Amino acid sequence: MLKLLTAAQTKEADHYTVINEPIRSSELMERASKAFVKLFIEKLSDRKKKILIFCGKGNNGGDGLAIARLLIDEGYTFVKIFIAEISEKSTEDFELNLERLQLKDTSIFYFKTAEDIEYQECDILIDALLGSGLNKPLEKEWEKLVKKINKFSGYKIAVDVPTGMPCEGELFNDIIIKSDLTITFQRPKLNFLLPISSPYIKEWKVVNIGLDENYIQSTSSPYYWFWKGDVQNYIKARQPFEHKGMLGHALIIAGNDETMGAALISSEACVKCGAGLTSAMIPKTGLRALNARVPEAMFTNKEKLGNLDWDKFKVIGIGPGLGSNDDSLSLLKTVLKNFKNPMVIDADAINMIGENQDLLKSVPKNSVFTPHMKEFDRLFGTHDSWWKRIETALKKSVDHQIYIVLKNRYTMIFTPQGICYFNSSGSPAMASGGMGDALTGIITGMISQGYSIEKAVQLAVFSHGFAGEQLAQKMYVVPATSLIKNMPYILRELLVK
Template identity: 35%
Template sequence: MKIFSKEQIYEGDRLTIKKQNISSADLMERAGISLFNWLDARLQGAPVPILVFCGIGNNGGNGLVLARHLITHGYNVKTFIVDFSDKRSQDFLINYERLKGTTKDWPISIHDGDDLPLISDQDIIVDAIFGVGLNRPISNWVVNLFKHFKASKALTVSVDIPSGLFTDRVPKHEDAVVFSSLILSFQTPKLAFFLPETSKYVDQWEALDIGIDTQYLQDTETEAHILGKLDVLPMYKQRGKFSHKGEFGHALIIGGSYGKIGAVQLASRAVLASGAGLVTAFTPKCGYIPLQAAFPEAMVITDLDEEKITNIDFNIKPTSIGIGVGLGTDEKTLDAFETFLKSNTVPLVIDADGLNSLSKNNKLLKYLKEDSILTPHPKELERLIGAWEDDFDKLKKTKAFAKKYKVLVLIKGANSIAVYQDKLYINSTGNPGLATAGSGDVLTGVITGLLAQGYTALEATCFGMYLHGKSADIAIEFKGYQSLIASDVISYLGQAYLDLFELAEKPSAAPKQEPKSKNEK
């Protein structure tokens, strides 16, 4: 699913209005009805109090349309106008008059100095105060209203975006943003929903189709994409009946040091669980017996040194290499790593101490094979690209780094983001259970295994992080967050694949029609 920028959202609205020969007020009506249909389908006429807080711009107009349809369908609604300026959008005024013609309970205006309305934890707050066009500092009294929302503990539903949240920068003050229980985002989600510093304002989100021009949505190139099941399913490579292991690649995992052979075992197991035909582990001598005993499916080559890697020398022809897990940063190991990079021509994944080695000697970056995959967690990323001001600056610097060295950078996190050729690919799977030792080693193995099978760097990364997260999502149903360990993620990779197959085998069903408003019946 594409994630559109603020400017692209405006252009989509403009083009839709022009091509469909409708007014902006008609498009606002359509958006408001989509909001109503979503809520009505779930509330089913429940008498819960709904407090709709509207700003005086177009997002406030969306809230007014929603309030009107809720009222005409018998819901218990109070509408408030957050009167932070004397300027009103034209479509807001149109829908303000329509609402007044619908009910005797006219909207209540809230001004600076007024008492804040009573809100209980049994109410539903609809936040339609500010939209994506916010470009001004928020008044202190409006900030106090936001804090009042949060203190009430009421379910808070934001229209399109939490009020106070920007699409392209991090708010300076936490209290100046509404903390949303649910965001009903028009057409697509916003990038800010997925970044560590701004996702705290977002509990859940859902995208509502408001009929933006289909051709525009299909043809417009966006910077960011959110990867779901339907996005990664086309990447899957089918197997023929007479396939054999030689057709699915031979991956080499290079890593390990005394006391850290487990990282190599996890990565190697993940290679085969992802579908690769063969895997060889290259470790110090101390890794030979543990790997042969614990993971008989792997072949093992060892360094001459007992405790660390000092010379990366192998007589096989791998189709992909993953390096860095448990590697250590001994001086001799760093020298071996440098020598390896200078001669390597095989598709490559670099993780953990491989990344730390690059940070210690950034001159090595020029030796990276084009389309090499780097998989840093935030601290490792900071060592590579330097400190950043906020998450948007982090993405900007990562894009510049990836472009300069012609590599793919996978920023690991709650929503892992692959950065490749000025594009962002955001993973939709995964959970807090992955905050456990070895889960990154497993991810390295999965991606290396997919590379071995002939997936491109981008496909291997996007498909790999999706499968890795999906496996964890399935595993926690049986293990819980706290008890999930990295080995479990490997164990449930098969279930993650089967989940994709089930979708592929199901016949496409006709889309269900959402309930419509009375005006549409």
């Protein structure tokens, strides 16, 4: 797994690499610029495009100057450079790259105020003004400049991070370059993985610039990025003589008369991801639908709850479509009183616990909560920013010894050890009803098979997103039912050969 860094930690990794490789900082800048240009050429190979590059006088501007020189060397015929002299100071590496660029046949325009810049028509605009070192909101001439550049035509590419955006933490304001593509170095910035980045980054790509990976992995950051290569190591191949009784019995408690679809989706997802046995506790009105849709699942009658053999279940998933009336609350209390293994708690079950906070004390350790943003706030109080939610989730997961799966484009998994994993898989095409119900069933099914809770959650979250990602290559929207049908094939694809 890749550890994610703050801006300060990235700067330390730069310094460590320079000292210990060893390599001059200007050579590291050259390496970064070459990596940027390589990806640039892959995406925008037309050498006749009109390119404008806006540079500050710090190291981000130095990157911009090096990128300009390399693009010229690659045969791009129209590259015009604008250097903002709003700040008097310049870095040594900026000055070195300026000297190198001045040897080329290109146009360099210096300006001190935003008014000095007229509206520019271009095909591509590269933002290399301020980069990752920003620690305060932009104001005065910087603010005017960003507002003006955002009105320019052309496809906008940011170098490392859009000017005005901090790498982590709250945004200062909306004075940020709106990029079509951000090409960032070594790791995605934490803010790229949150919805707050959406107005300013349509797409981002990471390029490796050769920072010392051993040093990066040794940092104290609680944030990690996990991907296909990680979860592939988790999946267990089915063994000879293995049978359904060895792969766990899962109980899904879900659905109401008017929300039976949620119960069917979560039950089928549990079956399709490999639970040995799946029982569904649903209203009797849904029995015919269950038999038709998920014949592999067994019906469990909630009216016989008092005689239920709780010990036969490895895990319970509860909440999708359950409703939050008195009967549902009574059912939830009974489950919490009698079941001591980890549970997967979603949707209405989360909402009921949010309204009855004392129930949190009864939740078994290592249980998994799977809220979306609004459910999270109902459970832990209103938050006015994503960073405050992250802070709360890190604390609450440790305090209550639970896992929190905060669903998003890059779903976050918070652990009882105080770690936050960002999931790399998924697609906007998955934004449709029932996706959360499917995830609940998949997590429940993975836990039933004997994976550790942490691995089960990571495997479920990644495979759920990966299935949607694969289907999105052929489908405009990915319905939950289509994703579920694809799960056995996705898990087989992920299994290391």
